[in-house]
Amino acid sequence: MFLRRFVLGAVASSAMLVAAAGAACAxxxxxxAKTFINQxxxxxxxxxxxxxxxSQKADQLRQLVDQIVAVDQVGDYxxxxxxxxxxxxxxxxxxxxxxxxxxxxxxxxxxxxxGVTFIVNGSSLMGNDTVVDTxxxxxxxxxxxxxxxxxxxxxxxxIVDVIVAGTSLRITERNxxxxxxxxNGGQISALLTAMQNQIQRISGQ
Amino acid sequence: xxxxxxxxxxxxxxxxxxxxxAPGLLLAGLLAGCATAPPPSDTADYQAYQExxxxxxxxxxxxxxxxxxxxxxxxxxxxxxxIDITTVGIRNHVGNFITxxxxxxxxxxxxxxxxxxDAGTALVRFTVNSTIGIGGIFDPATKLGYQxxxxxxxxxxxxxxxxxxxxLYLPVFGPxxxxxxxxxxVEFFLTPxxxxxxxxxxxxxxxxxxxxRLVNTRAQYIGPIxxxxxxxxxxxxxxxxxxxxxxxxxxxxxxxxxxxxxPDWFSSK
Numbered sequence: 361m362f363l364r365r366f367v368l369g370a371v372a373s374s375a376m377l378v379a380a381a382g383a384a385c386a387x388x389x390x391x392x393a394k395t396f397i398n399q400x401x402x403x404x405x406x407x408x409x410x411x412x413x414x415s416q417k418a419d420q421l422r423q424l425v426d427q428i429v430a431v432d433q434v435g436d437y438x439x440x441x442x443x444x445x446x447x448x449x450x451x452x453x454x455x456x457x458x459x460x461x462x463x464x465x466x467x468x469x470x471x472x473x474x475g476v477t478f479i480v481n482g483s484s485l486m487g488n489d490t491v492v493d494t495x496x497x498x499x500x501x502x503x504x505x506x507x508x509x510x511x512x513x514x515x516x517x518x519i520v521d522v523i524v525a526g527t528s529l530r531i532t533e534r535n536x537x538x539x540x541x542x543x544n545g546g547q548i549s550a551l552l553t554a555m556q557n558q559i560q561r562i563s564g565q
Numbered sequence: 566x567x568x569x570x571x572x573x574x575x576x577x578x579x580x581x582x583x584x585x586x587a588p589g590l591l592l593a594g595l596l597a598g599c600a601t602a603p604p605p606s607d608t609a610d611y612q613a614y615q616e617x618x619x620x621x622x623x624x625x626x627x628x629x630x631x632x633x634x635x636x637x638x639x640x641x642x643x644x645x646x647x648i649d650i651t652t653v654g655i656r657n658h659v660g661n662f663i664t665x666x667x668x669x670x671x672x673x674x675x676x677x678x679x680x681x682x683d684a685g686t687a688l689v690r691f692t693v694n695s696t697i698g699i700g701g702i703f704d705p706a707t708k709l710g711y712q713x714x715x716x717x718x719x720x721x722x723x724x725x726x727x728x729x730x731x732x733l734y735l736p737v738f739g740p741x742x743x744x745x746x747x748x749x750x751v752e753f754f755l756t757p758x759x760x761x762x763x764x765x766x767x768x769x770x771x772x773x774x775x776x777x778r779l780v781n782t783r784a785q786y787i788g789p790i791x792x793x794x795x796x797x798x799x800x801x802x803x804x805x806x807x808x809x810x811x812x813x814x815x816x817x818x819x820x821x822x823x824x825x826x827x828p829d830w831f832s833s834k
Binding site for chain 2: 440441465468469472500501502525526527528531532535536537538539540541542543545546551554555558562
């Protein structure tokens, strides 16, 4: 049942599905984090439920995600321990591909967000993060409890993780990427190739 | 006993035997295919290997590929057809019914975990939903303040301190682990259907309930599974990660919900 809640919630919150990760910087006060998530969520809902075309929505969502998600920190977290193995050139290429992949994944999931609404419930400090609890609803689906981990990155609050039923999306992403590297003898180049292939595959659909 | 009765008894016995033996046979099969660990000198890769705790990865991936094919050509099309002919309300009622039929199992597991309040919640939920909730298709217990609480034998073992152990991906059943695989036979015997006397009607009900549970559950996952398969670099690893985190979270929830055995109304007197 909790898995069911998780997966339903994961779709509902999928605008930031892949973007959820990040490096610790500074704590955001709970009330400020709540306000930030409320504003960000409203912007997201407005874009998704607008009458614009899917491509226009995708562009708007990409811009929004760049503003509210710490994408570079997310990328570094996802790369995990391999950040010490990657050359500077590979690291730069990885972050560029990560941004691109995130954009394509958002485009892929746009239809799934249609009609999404959300309510901000509360917020609490958890380690370096401030986690804002929300209830995300989509038509025809039971409501899902989604937590948004917020950190102060470069002086402004940014989303660094999405937690659904105790399941962290940044950890999921890191495990996904680490598996590609370990399956290929620890080669970062294999991960970069897999990311490029994925981008080609999604963009070709 | 009549010949017909003996045939039914043998059929029931075979079904039970299969459920009990299946995890053991699967474990034996898994031992046939083990992953090769990277050398400890390759620090990052070795740490990642240890963290994955998936020494039977080649076999697990084989079963994942088999399940994926079965799903693509059987379960998913059936689930899509099921979605076409049912409404969200019907699917929710089916979900309620499936949840309710597993409440006695939760009651027993919560008792073994030493969580009498949670066991009481499972008992109240089963009693209320089976009667007022018309056999469990409605969930009035939640409205009365008895929220659904989940557990199984794998989580009971976790409460007893048994570690999760290596990851296992089982044919048909999907993600599991060395500890959690024991849930399959235990959950099978902890349903009200198994406690009832053997009969043809009960067998038909049992098979129908299993089929409905599989289809209804697959229908609920249809969007998320499609999404993971489309966006993950390695869907196998993503499902593995989600499974592990979800199980750890369930253990944490049971511990966090560790209610005192004395109800509030009693202690406030």
